Amino acid sequence: MNPYPLNSVDLAHLQLLSREVRLQLISMSHRAQSAHLGGALSCVDLLVALYGTRLNINPQQPDDPLRDRLVFSKGHAVSALYTVLARHGFFPVEELQHYNEEGSRLPEQPSPHCVPGVEWATGSLGHGLGVGIGMALASHIQEKPYNVYVVMSDGECQEGSVWEGAMLAPRLQLGNLTALVDFNKWQATGRSNEVMAMESLKAKWEAFGWITREVDGHNLTEITEALHAPRPAHVPLAIVAHTVKGKGASFIEDDNNWHYRSPTSDEVEQARLELALP
Amino acid sequence: MRNAFAEEITRLGSADPRLVMLSADIGNRLFDKFKAMHPTRFYNCGVAEANMISLAAGLASCGLRPVCYTITPFITARCFEQIRVDICYHQMPVMIVGTGSGLSYAGLGATHHSLEDMALLRSLPGMRVLAPSDSMELRSCLRTAFAGEGATYIRIGKKGEPVLCAEPPGFTFGTWRQVRTGAEVALLSTGNMLPSALATADLLAAHGITPTVYSCASVKPLDTATLARVFAECETVVTLEEHGLIGGFGSAVAEWLVDRELPPKARLLRFGTGDHFLHHPGEQEHARQAYGLTPAAIAQAVQATLTPAY
Numbered sequence: 133m134n135p136y137p138l139n140s141v142d143l144a145h146l147q148l149l150s151r152e153v154r155l156q157l158i159s160m161s162h163r164a165q166s167a168h169l170g171g172a173l174s175c176v177d178l179l180v181a182l183y184g185t186r187l188n189i190n191p192q193q194p195d196d197p198l199r200d201r202l203v204f205s206k207g208h209a210v211s212a213l214y215t216v217l218a219r220h221g222f223f224p225v226e227e228l229q230h231y232n233e234e235g236s237r238l239p240e241q242p243s244p245h246c247v248p249g250v251e252w253a254t255g256s257l258g259h260g261l262g263v264g265i266g267m268a269l270a271s272h273i274q275e276k277p278y279n280v281y282v283v284m285s286d287g288e289c290q291e292g293s294v295w296e297g298a299m300l301a302p303r304l305q306l307g308n309l310t311a312l313v314d315f316n317k318w319q320a321t322g323r324s325n326e327v328m329a330m331e332s333l334k335a336k337w338e339a340f341g342w343i344t345r346e347v348d349g350h351n352l353t354e355i356t357e358a359l360h361a362p363r364p365a366h367v368p369l370a371i372v373a374h375t376v377k378g379k380g381a382s383f384i385e386d387d388n389n390w391h392y393r394s395p396t397s398d399e400v401e402q403a404r405l406e407l408a409l410p
Numbered sequence: 411m412r413n414a415f416a417e418e419i420t421r422l423g424s425a426d427p428r429l430v431m432l433s434a435d436i437g438n439r440l441f442d443k444f445k446a447m448h449p450t451r452f453y454n455c456g457v458a459e460a461n462m463i464s465l466a467a468g469l470a471s472c473g474l475r476p477v478c479y480t481i482t483p484f485i486t487a488r489c490f491e492q493i494r495v496d497i498c499y500h501q502m503p504v505m506i507v508g509t510g511s512g513l514s515y516a517g518l519g520a521t522h523h524s525l526e527d528m529a530l531l532r533s534l535p536g537m538r539v540l541a542p543s544d545s546m547e548l549r550s551c552l553r554t555a556f557a558g559e560g561a562t563y564i565r566i567g568k569k570g571e572p573v574l575c576a577e578p579p580g581f582t583f584g585t586w587r588q589v590r591t592g593a594e595v596a597l598l599s600t601g602n603m604l605p606s607a608l609a610t611a612d613l614l615a616a617h618g619i620t621p622t623v624y625s626c627a628s629v630k631p632l633d634t635a636t637l638a639r640v641f642a643e644c645e646t647v648v649t650l651e652e653h654g655l656i657g658g659f660g661s662a663v664a665e666w667l668v669d670r671e672l673p674p675k676a677r678l679l680r681f682g683t684g685d686h687f688l689h690h691p692g693e694q695e696h697a698r699q700a701y702g703l704t705p706a707a708i709a710q711a712v713q714a715t716l717t718p719a720y
Contacts, residue, residue, distance in 0.1 A: 197472070197473070244500065251471075259464050259492065259496055261461075261464075262461040262462075262464025262468065263464045263465070263468040263471070263496060264468060265468060266464065266465035266466060266470075266471070266476075267468040267472055269453070269465065269468070269469060270468065270469045270472035270473070270474055273430060273450055274472065274474070276472075293492070297461045297464070297465070299456065300455060300456060300458065300461060
C-alpha cells in the first residue's frame with residue numbers, strides 16, 4: 133500500500149496502474165464479448181485509490197476477520213474489480229483472460245463463491261449499502277477495528293433500499309463506513325438525471341446525515357485526499373465522484389452505447405495507443 | 411407467542427453473545443428486557459425491511475447471528491429479494507421471524523394477512539420454514555434453529571393463543587410431533603391450526619372416527635417418514651394451514667406425494683385459504699369462517715371422503 137499523502141512517484145505509479153487496468157478491461161470486454169464496459173471504466177480510479185492507498189487487506193489472508201471490507205455494489209462492472217484484485221495479488225493476472233468463460237472463477241457478475249477478494253454477490257443493485265452497514269455495525273458490536281467501503285453506481289441510487297440504509301447509517305454512528313458513488317451520469321437507457329431526479333446527489337446524502345465530499349473521480353490526488361481526510365469518528369462518509377462513463381478511450385467516453393457494446397480488436401488497439409501503453 | 415418469543419430470544423441472547431436482535435419498528439416494550447441486558451445487540455432498523463435484511467446478512471458475514479423480526483408480510487413479501495440474495499445465496503445464518511402470521515391480524519385487513527409467506531420462503535434454496543403451534547413449540551423451534559447453521563424462517567401468531575404444551579416439547583428439523591393417536595384419518599396441522607385440528611378430531615370422534623393428529627411445525631423440511639407412514643396406513647390424510655392453498659404446507663405434501671413411486675393408499679385433502687382476498691372487516695375466527703377453515707366444515711368434508719362404514 134502506498135503511504136499517504138502520495139508523493140509524485142507514487143502518484144505516477146497509480147496513474148500508470150489506472151491506465152493499465154483500463155486497457156485490460158477493454159481487452160477483456162473484447163475477448164468475452166461482454167457488456168458494461170463503460171461503467172467498469174468509470175470506476176477504475178476509485179478502485180485503484182482504494183486498493184492502492186486505503187484498504188487494510190492482505191491477499192494472502194482474504195478472509196482475515198480484521199480486514200477492511202470493500203462491497204462492490206455495482207456488480208455489473210465487476211471486470212474492474214477483478215482486474216484491480218489481480219493486480220494486488222489476490223489471484224494470477226493471467227486468469228483474467230478467462231473472464232466470463234463458462235466454468236471460470238470470473239463470472240460476468242460477482243460472487244463470493246469465486247475468486248478471493250470478492251465480498252458479495254451484487255448483480256442486483258441496491259443491496260451493497262445495507263450489507264456494508266451490517267459489516268460496519270459488526271465491527272462495533274464485536275469491537276474489531278476495521279473499515280467498510282461500498283462502491284455504488286448513480287443509477288443504483290434510484291433503488292429505495294439505498295435510502296433506507298442511508299437513513300439508518302448515521303443513526304448507528306457508523307464512522308467506519310464510506311459510500312462512494314460512481315456518478316458517471318448514465319444508466320442503461322439514458323442520462324441518470326433524466327430518468328430520475330438525481331441532482332443534487334451530494335445534497336441528498338448530506339440531507340440524510342452523512343459527511344459528504346465531491347471529487348473528480350478520475351483525479352487520484354482528489355480521491356485519496358477524500359479517503360484520507362480527517363473525519364468525525366461517528367459519522368459515515370459519502371464520496372460523490374464525478375466520473376465519465378467509458379473513461380480512457382475517446383471513442384467510448386460518454387457514449388452510452390457502450391453500456392452494452394463490446395470493442396473490436398481494432399478498437400482495443402486504438403485504446404492501447406490512446407492510453408500510451410505498449 | 412410474541413411474549414414467549416421475546417423471552418426465549420432474551421434467554422438465547424444471554425447464552426450466546428453472537429445473537430443480535432433486529433426489529434423493523436415493532437414490539438414496543440416487548441424487548442425491554444433484552445435491550446437492558448444487551449444494549450449493543452438490539453437495533454430498531456426503522457420502517458425499512460429491505461435494508462434490515464441486507465444489514466442482517468452483513469452482520470452474519472462477520473460471525474454474528476441476527477434475528478430479524480416484524481409483521482409477517484413485511485418481513486417476507488416486501489423484502490423477498492434481499493432474503494433470496496443476501497441471506498440464501500450467501501448462505502448466511504439469519505433467523506427471520508414473522509409475527510401475526512396467517513389471519514392472526516385479520517381485523518387489520520388484507521395488507522396484514524400473510525397467506526403467501528410459506529410459499530415464498532419455501533421456494534428459496536437453503537431456507538428452512540417453521541410454523542410452531544403454540545408458544546412452547548415456538549421456544550423449542552427457536553432453540554433448535556439457533557443452535558444450528560443456515561437460514562430459518564419462523565412464522566408465529568400474535569398473543570393469547572392457547573398453549574397446548576405444558577413445556578417446550580423439543581424440536582428437530584424434519585420431524586413432526588404426534589399429539590393424538592388414531593387410525594383411519596391423519597390430520598396434519600401446521601402452525602396455529604392445531605386447536606382446530608383437535609376440535610375437528612373431537613367432532614369426528616362423535617361419528618366413530620379416531621384421527622391421528624400431528625403438529626407439523628417443520629414445513630421445510632417435511633417429515634417424510636411420517637408422510638410415508640400415514641399415506642400407507644390411513645384412508646384420508648388432511649393438511650390444515652392458515653395459509654393459501656397455492657404453495658403452502660398442503661402443496662408441499664402434494665409435491666411429495668406425486669413424486670413418490672408407490673401409489674398412496676390414502677386420499678389427500680388440503681384445507682387452507684382460497685385464491686381470493688377478503689374485503690370485509692372481521693377478526694380471525696370470522697376470517698377463518700369466510701375461508702371455510704372451521705372444525706365443522708373440515709370434519710364434514712373429511713367424513714364425506716370416507717367409506718360408508720363411517
